[in-house]
Amino acid sequence: MARAARLYDLATVLRSKNAGPFELTLDVIFDDEESYQIVKRSGVINRELVCRLYRVRPEEVYHVVCFDAARAIKITIKRPVDSGGIGDTDVYGAQQHAPLIDVMIPIED
Amino acid sequence: MKEIKILSPCGLLGYGYPETSFRRGLEQCPDVIAVDAGSTDSGPYKLGAGMAIVSRQATRKDLLPILAGGHQRNIPVIIGSAGGAGARTHVDWSMEVIEEIVREERLSLEAAVIYADVDRGYLHQKLDENRIEPLGPVPELTHAAIDAALRIVGQMGCEPIIGALDQGAQLVVAGRAYDPAPFAALPIHRGFDPALALHLGKILECGALCATPGTTKDAILGYLRDDHFIVEALDDGRKCHPTSVAAHTLYEKDHPYLLQGPGFELDLSECAFEAHGENGVRVSGSRASATERYAVKLEGASQVAFRTIFIAGVRDPILIENIDEITRGVTDQIREDYRELPDSGYQILFHLYGKNAVMGRLEPLGEPGHEIGVVLEVVASTQELASAICARARSTMLHYPYPGRKSTAGNLAFLYSPSDIPCGPVYKFNVYHLVEVGDPCELFRTEYRKVR
Numbered sequence: 001m002a003r004a005a006r007l008y009d010l011a012t013v014l015r016s017k018n019a020g021p022f023e024l025t026l027d028v029i030f031d032d033e034e035s036y037q038i039v040k041r042s043g044v045i046n047r048e049l050v051c052r053l054y055r056v057r058p059e060e061v062y063h064v065v066c067f068d069a070a071r072a073i074k075i076t077i078k079r080p081v082d083s084g085g086i087g088d089t090d091v092y093g094a095q096q097h098a099p100l101i102d103v104m105i106p107i108e109d
Numbered sequence: 110m111k112e113i114k115i116l117s118p119c120g121l122l123g124y125g126y127p128e129t130s131f132r133r134g135l136e137q138c139p140d141v142i143a144v145d146a147g148s149t150d151s152g153p154y155k156l157g158a159g160m161a162i163v164s165r166q167a168t169r170k171d172l173l174p175i176l177a178g179g180h181q182r183n184i185p186v187i188i189g190s191a192g193g194a195g196a197r198t199h200v201d202w203s204m205e206v207i208e209e210i211v212r213e214e215r216l217s218l219e220a221a222v223i224y225a226d227v228d229r230g231y232l233h234q235k236l237d238e239n240r241i242e243p244l245g246p247v248p249e250l251t252h253a254a255i256d257a258a259l260r261i262v263g264q265m266g267c268e269p270i271i272g273a274l275d276q277g278a279q280l281v282v283a284g285r286a287y288d289p290a291p292f293a294a295l296p297i298h299r300g301f302d303p304a305l306a307l308h309l310g311k312i313l314e315c316g317a318l319c320a321t322p323g324t325t326k327d328a329i330l331g332y333l334r335d336d337h338f339i340v341e342a343l344d345d346g347r348k349c350h351p352t353s354v355a356a357h358t359l360y361e362k363d364h365p366y367l368l369q370g371p372g373f374e375l376d377l378s379e380c381a382f383e384a385h386g387e388n389g390v391r392v393s394g395s396r397a398s399a400t401e402r403y404a405v406k407l408e409g410a411s412q413v414a415f416r417t418i419f420i421a422g423v424r425d426p427i428l429i430e431n432i433d434e435i436t437r438g439v440t441d442q443i444r445e446d447y448r449e450l451p452d453s454g455y456q457i458l459f460h461l462y463g464k465n466a467v468m469g470r471l472e473p474l475g476e477p478g479h480e481i482g483v484v485l486e487v488v489a490s491t492q493e494l495a496s497a498i499c500a501r502a503r504s505t506m507l508h509y510p511y512p513g514r515k516s517t518a519g520n521l522a523f524l525y526s527p528s529d530i531p532c533g534p535v536y537k538f539n540v541y542h543l544v545e546v547g548d549p550c551e552l553f554r555t556e557y558r559k560v561r
Contacts, residue, residue, distance in 0.1 A: 013356060019363040021149055021538045022245045029356045054471060060246070067365035069380050070355035074365040078246045080469070084152020085537050086414060086488050087458060091152045095467050102473065 007045075007103040010035045016096035019076055021083035023062065024093045026075040026100060036071040042105050045073055053099040056080075113296050113333045114139040115309065120316030120325025122146035122171050122188060123163025130317075130328040130343035135178050137330060142179050143291040144171075145314040146203065147190020149408065149538070150361075156194035157259050157410035157536030161202060163193070169206050173214070176207065179279070180216045187270060187281045187291040189314075194408075195285025196260045197226045203282055208560055217561040218280045221273030224554045225262045225284030227407060229255055231552075232544070240545040244406060245363075247541045254539050258409030261540055265405070266371030267303075268549035270294035276557060284553070285408065287370050288314040296333050304397035307375055309338045311368065312357055312392075319357035320347040320388075337393035339385050351382035354390040372403040372549060402545050405552055409540025414456075415492040416532040417499040421521035423481045428520055431511040432461060432481060435520070439506045446501060455489035455498055483521065492531055499529050 008014055013029035028045065030036035039045065050061050060078035067074065081088040090096055116139035119126040123146070151162055161168070179186040192199025200222060211218060232255050235241050241250050255261070262285040271294050273281045283291060289310025296306040309331045312319050317327035320342040327347065332339040342349050358377055359365040366377040376396045385391040423429060436459045443457060462482030465472035485502055489495040507521050546552065 012352070017361050018150055019361055020245060020541070021153070022247055022541060023363050025361070025363055027356070027359060029352070031352055053473075063364055065365050067355075067359060067378070069378070069382060070359060070365065071352065072356060072359055072365055074359055076363040080471075082538060083149070084154065086456060086535060088152075089460065089467060089469055092150050096471075098468055099471055099473050 003107045003109065004104040005107055006101065007039065007105055008101040010039055010105060014097050014100060016093055018079070018083050018093040022079055024077050024079045024096055026097055028073040028100070030071040033071060038107055039073065039105050040066050044103060044105055045075070049103065050075055050077060111301070111335050113299060113301060115292050115296070115313060115331040115333065116142045116328065117292065117313040117316055117331070118142065118144055118175055118328045119171065120145070120314070120318055121148065121162065123167040124316075125167065125171060125326050126316065126328050127344060128174060131174055131178070133343045134328045134330050135182065138182070139184055139330065141185050141187060141295045142175055143187040143189070143313070144175065145189045145288050145291065147193050147195050147285065153410040153536040153538045155199075156196060156262065156408060157412055158534065159196065159198040159260065161193045161199065165202075165206060168203065169210065172206060173210055176210050176216060176218075176280070177214055180218065183279075185274065185279050185281070185295065187283070187294060189283050189286035189288065189291035191282050191284060194260070194262065195225050195283070196262050197224055197284070200224060200282060200284045207280070207282065211560045217559070219278055220280040220282060220558045220560045221276065221278035222556045222558060223265065223269050223273060223281065223283045224556070225265055225286070225552070227261045227263045227552055229261070232261065232407070235544050241407070241542050244541050244543050250540060250542050254409070254411070257411040258540050259411060261407060261409035263405045263407055263544070263552040264371065265553050266290055266549050267294040267297050269553040269555060271298045272550060273555055274298055278557065280560070289370070292331070301333050302335070303373070304375060304395040305333060305338050307370065307373070307397060308358070308377060308380075308392065308395035309333055309340070312340055312354060315357065315360065317342055317344070317347055318360070319354045320349045321353045322347060323353065323357075337391055339389050339391050341386075341389040348388040349390040351384055351390050354392065355380075355382040371405055373397050373399055403549055404543040404545050405549070407540050407542045407544055408538065410536045411539040412534045413537045414488040414490060414535040415495045416486060416488050416535050417492070417495040418484055418486045418530050418532060419499060419503050419528045420524045420530075421483045421528070422524070423483055423520065424479070424522065425516040426479075427513050427515060428511065429477055429481055432464065432477070435506065435509050435511055436461070439502055439509055442505050443498060443502050447498065455487060455494060457498070457502060458486040458488070460484040460486065488535055492533070496529060496531050503528060
């Protein structure tokens with residue numbers, strides 16, 4: 001039977017941060033190669049998922065890239081409000097990773 | 110073997126560092142001490158208001174061992190993005206602190222001060238020549254935006270710093286600079302591989318954040334050699350792991366392995382991160398290519414409004430159930446009370462901590478906790494108007510009725526008396542663009558001073 005695991009449990013680092021005042025970047029980093037490969041191969045982390053979770057248009061998702069040397073997946077999107085601008089709720093963008101926490105990754109036996 | 114050693118005392122000048130780590134770094138006889146003093150992370154107010162990120166006292170505390178240690182051992186000291194945002198006011202503020210230390214410690218230094226403020230006339234002309242483009246999701250630059258910006262700085266690359274080192278400066282105080290530039294300038298000047306120097310600079314500029322446990326409040330040492338570099342934690346309680354250093358490579362950047370800087374693009378896709386000794390990591394394979402045209406990043410901030418807030422708590426369960434209707438009702442009531450003002454003249458923003466203040470409409474979980482922290486924010490064209498509307502919203506919300514109400518004496522637990530806090534001006538990055546330059550140094554003005 002196919003199992004699934006939360007992204008939050010598989011990842012060693014799950015974080016968000018400004019990439020400049022107008023972009024938000026999300027990093028998912030793994031300590032072990034196996035977890036990284038499970039997530040990478042699952043294809044769950046993709047543009048469509050990011051659009052849905054962060055309510056951005058596809059053209060506002062600038063990157064969804066895997067970086068094997070760091071066992072990392074990086075997502076960069078347009079910030080809903082520029083850092084420190086009127087209506088911004090997270091000046092450093094440091095707590096915007098919550099929507100990724102419960103993303104379920106299928107694990108093949 | 111050719112080698113150059115770079116000591117980074119901390120991730121941001123004024124954040125602090127343990128004296129023991131710094132001493133240990135000094136004992137390795139570094140070729141340069143470099144430190145980044147700036148960031149755009151805390152938003153546009155520093156540039157707009159001319160304020161610092163850290164206190165004068167904290168800057169002084171961090172600078173003292175750096176200046177004294179550098180002077181004693183004849184090691185050049187390079188400070189990037191001085192004073193936080195790196196405009197003239199920030200650089201001069203930093204120089205005041207430096208001059209104070211130099212006087213008290215009876216030091217004597219050949220200093221180079223590099224200003225990064227950009228002349229408006231120059232920008233108007235560049236705009237007319239179509240040599241300015243947006244950096245990321247920002248509108249095209251206009252002449253009006255150039256005039257509205259309170260300060261505009263350019264982010265220097267290594268070239269102006271190399272120029273100052275070439276003139277024999279022992280202390281370089283640079284205005285707004287590309288974060289890795291203070292670290293990479295001396296190695297590039299001495300003929301080391303720019304790709305490795307810039308990649309190492311990118312890691313060192315955050316202090317020990319690339320170690321485990323990571324922190325910006327500790328020193329770290331980089332050894333740059335012909336075809337690789339090594340980063341080493343200086344505190345016994347920290348280690349650099351291949352994963353932590355690799356992870357740091359992609360920190361705060363839009364792309365994990367393609368990094369743009371002034372005049373170049375770094376490609377780190379082929380990098381190898383390997384453990385080295387007890388607590389070091391060896392990195393090789395960094396590559397860089399010069400961009401076709403040399404562009405300098407511009408940052409400018411303008412003032413857009415004034416803000417007044419109040420902070421209060423809500424604890425009653427029925428009140429919490431009705432919180433959305435209440436905040437909507439309060440906003441409607443204010444619109445009605447101030448119907449002579451256009452809706453665009455002010456904004457009322459509710460931040461409901463414990464419900465969705467951090468993620469707003471992106472919050473995946475719907476249910477609030479047992480209490481809600483309310484920050485009510487009013488932004489308006491003047492401080493007086495922001496405060497007047499905030500006061501009206503406060504009194505309206507305090508006694509706002511809702512169905513099933515049992516706590517009829519008041520809806521808000523105010524944190525302070527007075528409850529309303531005028532926050533002053535609100536700023537915005539209204540210039541965030543690239544300008545194409547003929548010479549990497551043309552935006553920057555270097556002054557040489559003997560400081561004693």
